[in-house]
Amino acid sequence: MSKQDYIMQGRNEGIAFCDKIAKEKGLEELQRVTRQRNLAGLRTLIDPRELDQDFRDATLQILDTVLIMSLIVLKDEFDFGTKRLDRFKKRFNDKTECLETGNVTWIDMIEQVREENNIKLDLRKNDVVMAWRKK
Template sequence: MGKVDDYTSGRAAGMLLARDIVKKDGLEELEKEIHFRNITGINTILSKKELDKACEKIKVRTLDTMLTIAVATLHDEFGFGQARCKRFIDRLNLKADCLVDDMASWDDYVKLIKDEIGIEMTIRDND
């Protein structure tokens, strides 16, 4: 009986979410939500907007933590001082902005690194 209860509960939560989306943003936004879920396979009680907001926090924190460890490595292992670390931070932020603004893609950067310095980079899928 647990699976039926879980299904019924999930269906009811989905109906409430759909109602709230239509009330707040209209039927067109609900259609976008359905399209997004069909493409991504994401089934959650969060709407796409809420999910995007939560993901944004994760992305920003990930970038901050990776930048911190990169700067620590550049300083500790390669003797970069304040000026070169600052230049690195500024350039990394510029490249990140290019990704966010769709002026470059991860594939562009992977190809550039391979072509210009011969290092094979991969970005793992989260399958």
């Protein structure tokens, strides 16, 4: 398929997607989905109903990569063995579950580290995602 054909196919799929939303849920819903996609920077055909699951999946994948990096650092820099690495992994997963269930927030954890260890941490903000979540 040529580049022009690929572009045309994407446009046709986009029009069909918009038509479906407008017919099923009305023009207001189509406008809401358009605003949501623009704020989140979405350029692909993602069903809005699947968007929350996609964000959750991405968050869990990021946490998995942080866990892997943490285990490597603890092993290489601090000579953690299998038992200590496994203990860390279990505790990390417990804290992750607390975040998922809403029992604790990132701000709670940042404040705890600052109060107990006098270490300043910042949570970087993605303005596009944060703006989308405010809508």
